[in-house]
Amino acid sequence: MEFSWRDLILAPGGARGEVSPPTVAKALNTLLALLLLIAIVWFSLVSLHFDWSVIWDYRVMLFKGWVTTLGVTAAALVLSTLGGFVLALGQRSFLLPLRYFAKVLVEVVRCTPLLVLIYLVWYGLGGVFGIGNEYRYVAGVLILTLFESAYISEIFRAGIESVGKTQIESARAIGFTRTQTYRYVIIPQAFRQVLPPLVGQLVSLIKDSSLLSVIAIAEFTQSAQQASSINYDNLETYFGLALGYLVLTVPISLWSRWLERRFKYET
Amino acid sequence: MKLSLQNVVKRFGTHTVIDRASLELDGVHCLALIGPSGGGKSTLLRIIAGLEYPNEGRVELNGRAIEYDDEALLRHRRSIGTVFQAFNLFPHLTAFQNIVLPLEKVHGRTKAEARELAEGTLRRFQLLDHAYKKPAELSGGQRQRVAIARAIAIKPQVVLLDEPTSALDPEMTAEVLELIEELKGEGRDLILVTHEMGFARRLADQVALLANGTIAEIGPPEQIFGAPKSEVTKGFLSRVLKY
Numbered sequence: 264m265e266f267s268w269r270d271l272i273l274a275p276g277g278a279r280g281e282v283s284p285p286t287v288a289k290a291l292n293t294l295l296a297l298l299l300l301i302a303i304v305w306f307s308l309v310s311l312h313f314d315w316s317v318i319w320d321y322r323v324m325l326f327k328g329w330v331t332t333l334g335v336t337a338a339a340l341v342l343s344t345l346g347g348f349v350l351a352l353g354q355r356s357f358l359l360p361l362r363y364f365a366k367v368l369v370e371v372v373r374c375t376p377l378l379v380l381i382y383l384v385w386y387g388l389g390g391v392f393g394i395g396n397e398y399r400y401v402a403g404v405l406i407l408t409l410f411e412s413a414y415i416s417e418i419f420r421a422g423i424e425s426v427g428k429t430q431i432e433s434a435r436a437i438g439f440t441r442t443q444t445y446r447y448v449i450i451p452q453a454f455r456q457v458l459p460p461l462v463g464q465l466v467s468l469i470k471d472s473s474l475l476s477v478i479a480i481a482e483f484t485q486s487a488q489q490a491s492s493i494n495y496d497n498l499e500t501y502f503g504l505a506l507g508y509l510v511l512t513v514p515i516s517l518w519s520r521w522l523e524r525r526f527k528y529e530t
Numbered sequence: 531m532k533l534s535l536q537n538v539v540k541r542f543g544t545h546t547v548i549d550r551a552s553l554e555l556d557g558v559h560c561l562a563l564i565g566p567s568g569g570g571k572s573t574l575l576r577i578i579a580g581l582e583y584p585n586e587g588r589v590e591l592n593g594r595a596i597e598y599d600d601e602a603l604l605r606h607r608r609s610i611g612t613v614f615q616a617f618n619l620f621p622h623l624t625a626f627q628n629i630v631l632p633l634e635k636v637h638g639r640t641k642a643e644a645r646e647l648a649e650g651t652l653r654r655f656q657l658l659d660h661a662y663k664k665p666a667e668l669s670g671g672q673r674q675r676v677a678i679a680r681a682i683a684i685k686p687q688v689v690l691l692d693e694p695t696s697a698l699d700p701e702m703t704a705e706v707l708e709l710i711e712e713l714k715g716e717g718r719d720l721i722l723v724t725h726e727m728g729f730a731r732r733l734a735d736q737v738a739l740l741a742n743g744t745i746a747e748i749g750p751p752e753q754i755f756g757a758p759k760s761e762v763t764k765g766f767l768s769r770v771l772k773y
Binding site: 430439440443452 | 605612622632635
């Protein structure tokens with residue numbers, strides 16, 4: 264097939280872009296964007312005279328931090344998926360105190376910066392209840408869980424609400440109880456709506472976990488800070504830090520997009 | 531079927547949808563509810579189905595009053611087959627699974643029993659070829675027929691149909707109406723909200739005309755369509771039968 268330069272640069276169908284551009288154009292433009300980024304980074308690297316030995320010297324510490332980030336993220340993912348589910352159901356509860364507790368909690372958490380939440384819970388609640396240092400990691404996971412649960416509950420809520428009223432009406436007419444309606448009708452249908460944004464939220468979770476470094480949890484960011492504070496070679500380690508996060512987040516982000524496309528075609 | 535409505539009132543906010551509707555029927559196999567849109571047909575059907583509760587009045591089906599508490603309503607709904615205008619089926623399940631699910635989870639049948647019943651029902655309605663298709667792969671008419679099959683499979687005391695053909699084109703309407711007629715032939719009790727006047731006339735033993743939330747007239751189809759007594763009925767029929 265032959266392409267004119269127009270096909271490679273202009274999206275078919277204009278700005279609305281309902282038609283997907285040809286694969287060659289997609290590949291070429293992605294490559295161009297990457298090259299531009301690499302060029303900028305390269306230019307900075309050359310002019311800054313980086314010394315990569317720092318990263319090599321602290322490779323064990325950095326790797327341990329990276330693994331800790333993985334562990335903290337995985338634990339928080341499982342817990343905040345559960346937490347988000349409970350909060351989403353809570354927001355639809357018959358019991359008004361429960362419903363409004365869930366609503367208020369979600370709103371307050373969503374409107375609080377994670378950094379502030381970490382300080383408040385760790386020094387505030389942690390101080391009041393005398394949480395010892397040995398529970399630092401548990402606390403870190405729980406704070407992250409609290410924060411992400413609020414966002415995930417909104418993802419679940421949107422998923423539940425995407426199931427049509429007529430479906431719930433059909434379930435009632437058949438004689439399903441409320442629990443059965445959720446189990447056999449709402450949740451299976453909401454699942455496909457929820458999966459892509461839920462996977463996308465995992466990317467945020469990984470990135471957000473970096474803030475746990477402020478309460479001395481030796482995850483990836485904290486390890487990098489420590490490495491650079493010993494050597495005063497900040498940029499090299501932060502550069503490695505960025506790469507370490509990208510290795511985790513980019514595949515997951517692409518996976519989320521792929522899921523989104525797949526479920527869109529199926530319906 | 532025996533049906534009794536005593537001064538049934540249903541309000542949505544300040545709007546009164548059913549306004550002291552009363553009727554007494556005995557030995558009727560097919561009741562058709564007709565009338566202008568917004569006249570309260572669907573709401574009345576939903577009250578009989580146990581999907582809405584009336585603000586006042588009393589509804590008795592086959593000699594038993596419908597009690598309006600959660601437990602009793604659930605039991606009532608389980609004894610009735612209800613088919614809506616559209617979107618009855620669960621889109622994530624095949625036609626077969628749509629029928630099996632309530633049999634197993636609501637009516638306590640074993641897996642084998644439920645499968646056998648579902649298969650038998652689908653076969654009887656010539657739907658067996660479509661058993662493993664999801665609703666999106668079925669035509670509108672097939673979807674409604676599967677929905678009716680699902681309602682029948684539980685052996686309900688009465689089947690309620692709320693404008694079952696309103697969302698269909700004429701050809702599909704015919705295939706669904708044929709199926710409903712077949713049900714009547716089997717001696718199944720039906721209550722039907724419909725805009726298909728010819729169908730109501732042919733199938734129903736009794737036709738009730740609802741307008742402004744009350745039953746303007748009730749009687750056999752020969753009376754309603756042949757010699758209507760009420761001015762409301764005359765007006766309605768002259769409008770809908772004009773074209």
